[in-house]
Amino acid sequence: MAEKYFDKASKPSEVTMRRWLNDGKLPGRKIGGTWYVDEHAWLADGNELVLRVLEDQ
Template identity: 80%
Template sequence: MLLMTPQQWAAKYFDQGSRPSEITLRRWLSDGKIPGRKVGGSWFVDEHAWLADGDELVLRVLEDT
């Protein structure tokens, strides 16, 4: 399991102009749209679980454009 901050995850997988806001990232995490966990009040994305999911979130974002 590789946990990373939502900001790190967004910087890795989204271009500067298309990165979701921090509020959106936290909502996606709390809604289960991206896998992660809350540790001590802070959210972290589980990058390994997200990659294993087949990048559904990326596919949905691309379909909306």
Template identity: 70%
Template sequence: MKLIGIPQWQAKHFADGSAPDEVTVRRWLRNGKLPGRKVGGTWYIDEAEWLADGDELVRRVLDKAS
């Protein structure tokens, strides 16, 4: 599992101006539409799980690459 903060996830995976708003991302995380967890008061995205999109083999490869 590779956890990444919302601002880092937005910068890494979206072009300038195309990233979803942070409030929207937190809502997706709370509703389970985006894999992640809250640590303390901060939300983190499980980047490997998100990139794998349900594919177990891809998730395992990404977890080993981290």
């Protein structure tokens, strides 16, 4: 996810991403020992229009 959405100069470290997930600042969940980011929720960030568009896909 970091490579997909962040510029090389601003890309957060893996440790930072895990901390954001653990703190609830980044939507996702841990399955086994691996964290997974909920990209749809992150992109929508509460925007009703974006949520509706993503649900229709």
